[in-house]
Amino acid sequence: MSLIPGVIAYYLSGLHRGLERFMYFSFVLFACVMWVESLMMVVSSVFSNPNMGITICGGIVGVMILTAGFYRLPNDLPKPFWKYPMYFVSFHKYAFQGLFKNEFLGLTLARDQGGDRGTYLGDKEILRNIWQVEMGHNKWVDLAIMFGIIVFYRVMFLAITKIKEKIKA
Template sequence: MSQSDDPLDNMTTTEVTQILVEFYNHSRYYYTTRSRVDEVSRLKGSVMDFGGSQASFLVQASTLTKRSFVNMTRDIGYYWLRLASYIVVSVCIGTIFVNVGTKFTSIRARSASAFFIMTFLTFMSIGGFPSFAEDLKVSIKSDSTGTTEVSAFVIGNTLSSAPFLMLIASVSGTISYFIVGLHPGFSHYLFFNLCLYASVCVVESMMMAIASVLPNFLMGVMIGAGIQGIFLLVSGYFRRIDDIPKPVWRYPMTYISFHYWDLQGAYLNDMRGLTFDNLNPELPKIPGEYVLENTLMVDLHRSKWWDLTVLLAMVVVYRILFFVMIKLSEDVAPWIRGYIARKRLTRASTVF
């Protein structure tokens, strides 16, 4: 068998690699690159010198707000698909409860329509979890390298999502409000949309806190749906508030449930000031205040604006909780992984 005249055919891969490395180490490319690296490393005020971004907090928050807004605008699954779903569901709600009126049977219909609008529409907000989790992963990587701060991401996400959430709440709220024929008056209409907006914001903020602990899409959606299911059970719709077992379920779960507050506000906004026909036409009409106090167990001494304030406070609490969970995961998670690794090494050394 004849031997090849090409010397590379008679050399191993390791030998060829070593020759290339030696050639590069003595070439002008090596000295040029080395000189450039030394020059960059001597620059003051650079990221290499300080180990992080030198951009101010306001610049980071502004940049992240713009980036999040662009991502939300371009990602059809983030808000646009949800908006389309909300419109379809709102039309369905409106046509089912169309011109609900003030008959005796309308008492139940009004409370049912308010329940479905305030709970199911907010329940659908968990659909944005996958898109948000992806943004969160990018933020965590940037924060670990010192490029951005988590607080800047929280503010940026809050500001960039606000217009989309307001659009979703106002469009779906307007459709369902006027087709159903809820309490007339602009102030009532405005409160209804604000209450729906605050409820959607609470769900978004809650899902942010869940994503900081469970970034897995399936598990995050399941946990979020489970929490909302529990909040629905103690909201006062399925069982009267006074009949809910007081240890744990009424105190504190009822007051932790944001569905309790949005339903209370929606009931007050719609039924206070209305009068309903009695079951027997010969009997006097039923004031809406009587229905609120005796049937729906609504505290008439509390303003509906207080219910809205509680919802907005919950948004802030969940956003702060998200920030704390991210910071804890950054500080505690590496320590836990190191502790587990040390325990395994100790166990392995004992065995051998």
């Protein structure tokens, strides 16, 4: 489900070559699809009206994307609600940070602005200072967190359906 679109998107956009980087990209795409499906399962188990469920799920996904640290960098998010807890709960935070680590680690870019010719930006400098990525763990930990969130949503779906079953009985 994510392999063929991953091949098309990955190589046409000119991302890093290499099997490990491509497989990580495909795993993140797969995890994102699984997350949306898991979220829809949870929301549809709470709301019986399909239109209401789709609307609520779209709103949740929108909030998760907005607080993931891409549209607004993590240090620029307002603290009380949007950074704590929404930024840390956002599934896309881990997807973005893992993909940034996947693409920028091992990369060196030349600075061509303001007379800085001959100097270079290192990978960690790009990730820390420009994208404000948390560098305390590697990209595989981000992927493991994503799959942990998916498992949590699936367990939540199971719990909600079992509770609804007991209430009806």
